[in-house]
């Protein structure tokens with residue numbers, strides 16, 4: 001005999017940084033909070049699930065039986081604030097995500113239950129515990145195999161997002177000092193079954209997809225084959241969507257992958273370039289880039305462009321031996337190199353990284369009134385005391401660099417160059433749009449925010465996109 005189960009409501013809240021949007025929240029309106037789609041898929045049918053998304057509207061109190069948050073460092077303080085509203089009313093709260101996985105004790109001061117690690121392995125138990133009125137303070141999730149990884153429940157996302165998101169792999173065997181991916185997702189590169197990934201791509205609600213892997217092609221033959229099989233699956237399906245993903249610079253070692261990427265609709269690849277200097281790559285233990293060699297970076301860019309794919313180059317300002325002069329030199333490199341979308345942000349030690357430990361122990365963190373000060377840790381505010389310059393000199397050098405990098409005439413030039421190197425109008429439009437969005441973010445509050453049509457009224461007229 002099956003009795004009808006008691007009904008519950010789960011409210012999942014995606015918070016926004018209240019200080020400024022910052023880089024991390026460039027995601028707002030770009031792609032949805034994937035963790036929530038997965039949580040919703042793992043929640044049993046006797047639960048109603050709703051996502052309240054501050055990317056679109058400020059939080060307004062809503063009734064629920066259980067309230068869940070996902071945390072990034074820049075948004076965790078907002079999670080704690082909202083959790084406080086529910087705890088006043090004795091509504092249980094739960095939080096997961098990368099920040100609280102690194103600092104669970106901090107989180108447990110503000111939220112009833114903390115999920116440490118990836119949620120898949122532990123969420124069903126947490127729900128069962130809740131229903132039995134025995135919710136625990138901590139849930140330690142083991143790294144799940146991705147074999148039974150559920151597809152997200154995408155119908156709960158705000159329809160205003162521009163991209164759908166999906167994943168084909170998790171984890172990273174590299175140990176770059178500024179990164180906490182290997183601590184959170186593990187150093188084993190885990191592969192999702194091809195059929196599931198292809199199905200998610202095909203079924204994604206938008207016709208633009210972000211493949212959220214840290215390195216789409218991985219670091220060995222097996223992972224490269226996995227990527228190729230995924231791309232072949234897309235091609236075989238006949239489904240046409242534009243997509244982008246992230247990779248290490250080793251992506252250019254296998255042109256067959258680039259070819260499949262291009263044929264399957266890839267318009268942009270995000271590369272962690274970090275610095276054009278060998279000594280700095282050594283300092284941060286960026287092994288893949290060292291292996292490729294800075295003198296070969298240009299070949300990497302050329303190969304990617306050859307297949308009509310644009311490059312979002314990510315760099316860091318404020319590395320160990322940076323001075324205002326080396327920051328200006330990095331800026332010139334970024335502007336002159338064949339990089340289409342330019343992202344160069346301030347060194348920001350995040351909890352769980354070697355870098356954070358080093359800066360904390362040396363007393364070189366500028367803002368330590370946590371959790372409030374986590375809102376500053378969004379890559380566009382000085383949070384460190386650099387070795388070879390004052391925080392003010394660092395700030396001024398970076399802002400001067402951004403003025404040059406995101407100058408509208410410079411962006412127009414980049415656009416024309418992308419059009420020339422990729423011969424793909426969509427890639428070029430994505431390029432100029434992303435650069436403008438970067439400009440709007442770094443100058444938030446000091447310069448007028450511009451839409452592409454306002455900034456470049458003539459340039460984008462008549463461009464035919466697929």
Ligand code: SF4
Nearest residue numbers: 172174176179181214
């Ligand atoms: S920065 Fe990229 S390559 Fe380095 S550890 Fe993080 S995910 Fe891996």
